[in-house]
Amino acid sequence: MKKFETEKLEKIIKSRFLLNQTAQIYGGVSGLYDIGPVLFGIKQNFTSEWRKHFVYYDKLYEVESSILLPYSVLKASGHVDKFCDILICDKNNGLSYRADHYIEAFLSKLPHSDEISQEIKMVDCMNCKDIDKIIQKYNIKTPDGNEFSPSIKFNLMFETNLGYKEGHSVFLRPETAQGQFLNFKKLYEFNNKKLPFGSATIGKAFRNEISPRSGLIRTREFEQAEIEYFVNPKEKTFKKFKTVNTLVLLLCFDNQEVKMSLEDAVNNKIINNEILGYFMGRTYLFLANIGIDSTLIRFRQHKKDEMAHYAKDCWDCEIYSSFGWVECVGIADRSAYDLTCHSQASGTELCFSEKCIPPVIKEELKPIIDKKSWIKILKKDYEQFSNELNSLSSKFIQDNMFKENDKFYINFVFNENSYKIECSQIRTTIHEQKDIPDVIEPSFGIGRILYILLEHSFYLRECGRPVLQLKPKIASTKVIISYVVQNAVFTSYINNILDQLYDYNIVAEVNERSCSIGKKYASCDEIGIPYFVTFDNDSLVDKKVTIRERDSMEQVRLNISDVSGIICNLINEKISWEELKFNNLKF
Amino acid sequence: MKKFETEKLEKIIKSRFLLNQTAQIYGGVSGLYDIGPVLFGIKQNFTSEWRKHFVYYDKLYEVESSILLPYSVLKASGHVDKFCDILICDKNNGLSYRADHYIEAFLSKLPHSDEISQEIKMVDCMNCKDIDKIIQKYNIKTPDGNEFSPSIKFNLMFETNLGYKEGHSVFLRPETAQGQFLNFKKLYEFNNKKLPFGSATIGKAFRNEISPRSGLIRTREFEQAEIEYFVNPKEKTFKKFKTVNTLVLLLCFDNQEVKMSLEDAVNNKIINNEILGYFMGRTYLFLANIGIDSTLIRFRQHKKDEMAHYAKDCWDCEIYSSFGWVECVGIADRSAYDLTCHSQASGTELCFSEKCIPPVIKEELKPIIDKKSWIKILKKDYEQFSNELNSLSSKFIQDNMFKENDKFYINFVFNENSYKIECSQIRTTIHEQKDIPDVIEPSFGIGRILYILLEHSFYLRECGRPVLQLKPKIASTKVIISYVVQNAVFTSYINNILDQLYDYNIVAEVNERSCSIGKKYASCDEIGIPYFVTFDNDSLVDKKVTIRERDSMEQVRLNISDVSGIICNLINEKISWEELKFNNLKF
DSSP, X not given: OOOOOHHHHHHHHHHTTSEEETTGGGTOOTTOEEEOHHHHHHHHHHXXXXXXXXXXXXXXXXXXXXXXEEHHHHHHTTHHHHOEEEEEXXXXXXXXXXHHHHHHXXXXXXXXXXXXXXXHHXXXXXXXXXXXXXXXXXXXXXXXXXOBOOOEEEEOSOEEEOSSSTTOEEEEOSOSHHHHHHTHHXXXXXXXXXXXXXXXXXXXXXXXXXXXXXXXXXXXXXXXXXXXXXXXXXXXXXXXXXXXXXXXXXXXXXXXXXEEEHHHHHHTTSSSOHHHHHHHHHHXXXXXXXXXXXXXXXXXXXXXXXXXXXXXXXXXXXXXXXXXXXXXXXXXXXXXXXXXXXXXXHOOOOOEEEEEEEEEEEEEEEEOOOHHHHHHHHGGGHHHHHHHHHTOOHHHHHHHOEEETTEEEEEEEETTXXXXXXXXXXXXXXXXXXXXXXXXXEEEEHHHHHHHHHHHHEEEOTTSOEEEXXXXXXXXSOEEEEXXXXXXXXXXXXXXXXXXXXXXXXXXXXXXOOSOHHHHHHHHHTTTOOEEEEEOHHHHHHOEEEEEETTTOOEEEEEGGGHHHHHHHHHTTSSOHHHHHHHHHHO | OOOOOHHHXXXXXXXXXXXXXXXXXXXXXXXXXXXXXXXXHHXXXXXXXXXXXXXXXXXXXXXXXXXEEEHHHHHHTTHHHHOEEEEEEBTTXXXXXXXXXXXXXXXXXXXXXXXXXXXXXXXXXXXXXXHHHHHHHTTOOOTTSOOBOOOEEEEOSOEEEOSSSTTOEEEEOSOSHHHHHHTHHHHHHHTTTOSSEEEEEEEEEEOOOSSOBTGGGBOSEEEEEEEEEEEOTTOOOOGGGGGTXXXXXXXXXXXXXXXXXXXXXXHTTXXXXXXXXXXXXXXXXXXXXXXXXXXXXXXXXXXXXXXXXXXXXXXXXXXXXXXXXEEEEEEEEOTTHHHHHHHHHHOOOOOEEEEEEEEEEEEEEEEOOOHHHHHHHHGGGHHHHHHHHHTOOHHHHHHHOEEETTEEEEEEEETTEEEEEEEEEEEEEEXXXXXXXXXXXXXXXXXXXXXXXXXHHEEEOTTSOEEXXXXXXXXXXXXEEEESSOOHHHHHHHHHHHHHHHHTTOOEEEOOOOSXXXXXXXHHHTTTOOEEEEEOTTHHHHOEEEEEETTTOOEEEEEGGGHHHHHHHHHTTSSOHHHHHHHHHHO
């Protein structure tokens, strides 16, 4: 597997302010990071590419929902009851640890056995009782050699209070998905009441991790990009699947790792349906497109006991990094679970309607009364009697019907009297049917992908100098303009180039430091700036400048008047560096 | 003043899902809104323009800092103690009201008098005692006719707890500014230890408003775009000021409203300095550029009693709306206040250094001792004695010095003994001086500006049909492609245009609904889509289509092959509709 220069990369992350721990001058807060200008630029370009690749390409509806969500929403979604970690605390000093992590690490150090391997596999799914039992069984102690007090469930949501009065509990959203479910009805109307369609949100989510670690891999405040694709549960074939079906991905399922085309995986029922397969393919293409090493991407299927009970299928897109394989994107068929929960809890119908073509004709036995004769019997009570009778459910009628002389009856109780009513075959024509859509959810952890992108892009030249080999469209600053010797004539040329690049929305900087050109190159290479333009003494004569490319370190001489146009084409991948070199040789 | 069609606009905001109250299906949460696809697109274009106009243009360093901030940071910034509203509660039913709003509304309804006008003006600055007094004086009752209990201070920050243990208080940031101050040192190093430079952040901030109202004007979760421009307090002239100095703005100060050029305002000391003036000018240009009616923009100077005690000058950019004049941007010279607070509280130096050219020679009287003879006296204590003596501040020496026989002495107490030590003139050469930078802060409320932009853009045609006259670069979807009659031949043309527009990052949609073309136009006009392309039966013959412009409702016939290029130029303001019409007539 690939070797990562983590230590050297971390040094640059710190020295060039890619990241800084939040409130670092106050000692920092664990699990919280501030993003500096270089990484912010990279993140901006990442989200632009994501938006283009997913939102524009699949005509998704991007929405921005509130970070603060009321109790009722997260009670219905299951987060209030189930979004928990198990915590174990030192009886003596009160220090707390995340149970699964602690026990897994402890067991891994024991002499290997099948039993212990089995226990390690199960730690993830243990409840408090299981945890306490296993602590007792292996006599697990705290790092200070103390006993643990009984384990406790700890909800991972941040809670706060809305307005002045106590008891108006709100939470910081644990995922952006809920905001999209809450707006389903509005989105469905916006899409002219048609399925399928998708929504998307890029935004912050929060989890009160017990012991955050691993830099951007596990933070308390993090950025997600989530898609909710709403589909008819009966229609999971997908026209666009054919645009990705020949892609061969590394799939992990049933304890095997296999290279397989998406088409084969769907046909063999390994991947549940085409829409899920489509988003797996699109995710792979996206990651490769932004510069993730595509040989270090795999898709791992959730095991039955790992998957949420309502999910029909779930795949984690994992990327290999210095932390091993890291889950970066989850792609799940969540069935109609979320919309059903919110529909029930809020009392709002969250359905789609489907025209029945041809209309469905349904024959049912129903209690039928002759109005005139029953009015005579019931008088003013007739109306209520009739209403109650008509509102009996099909199931109730089915369960209570009895047969006498080839006719069907039910006994219907009204105002403490029982009436025997005949049921007749009734034929109804159904033109429209309602159902709750299924949801396919690709969910991206942006911080993780960005950090691993840095790892995949980072390497040392033979001379030992570090390079961040980002794609030009992902790099923060695209070009540096500099000069060997300062000359007033250059200023107007440089300003002209800067103005043109500004017009194209390309971020350029002038380097006016008086250090050597070699130092300037090195300083740009380590933060991934792809191009460097230098004015030298010859520039005054031949009206040309040198452009240097970061990865090859090759240089090409260009007309000053062509610089901005060529840089624009390089960044937008309209020409490659090889083509530029080739064309230049021709002149 | 302009008349706003607020009611009709609100109807479209709701029916076309520009906004939805958060968790609306659960009854909604006051002060929280979700943004739907159309307004999200507008907001995206808004932030792109902001980034280009401010971040790229002025080479600002954009950073993204955490929303969660620890207690220590907000204690130092003054928010824990001072970021409060005063609350008054009904003694009987506990209902709470924001004191300033309630009392102001009450007093405004009383018969007019100078005294009452004076009280109204003061309500903003009243403390709890003042509030209680005025309630008593005017016998102010609750809306239910009950007494108020004594007023209380209510902090507007949302508080939550970090990690498992109680007492690790963190707050949701009340402004994005603090994250920039906290990273000042890193940013200063990133800028090669030079001033001036600026940082910027676009992101969410939170205020637990007691009674949120007025839609996007006052919400509990809102988006800010803030710039912190760090400058040498002694250098507030600014080269780029000359790019805006001739702008004539409507300025409100000293109870007058005057049209004045920025140059005159700075020269006459109405605006404190050129940097402040520069950002006022840039703000005005930005707002006009995105489509705010520039005749409805004014800049109001904070009065002495309204301004934070540390601020050197502060101007609110107000825009006129259906709510009256609304503060949308605050532009303040905050002096060195914020960095000084964080430097003191964190113990980290947040300074810039300045080379002294020529070096400054400083002569001072300092207590000087002869090492050899004092070692004899103090023995092993000499080291400590010498250290303590040298660490005396200049001020202490100045204050405690006395003269005897033309010589200067101080009495220095060490280990309970007092020593009389002679002071001599010492000359030191200072090559570098340290100081804390001043901060100029333009702070934009994005939600407010967006809402008012909708108001300024919205109007009814003579026929009564609503139009959202957004600039093409601000509109969410840029173009709709449709056809009069469906024809398979069109599909490949349409897909081709869509592919090209996708390549240019231009959001286009196909309208396949079977309603009349008039209805389609109306549906696009009300959400601001500027262009509409129609394939008709002639298209098959002449390979041309019709493009219709939203505001003029004029149509031009174009070659199908030119459509995507021309739309791209229209959106990017490379050609105007007038020019397109003119050029087209020539062919």
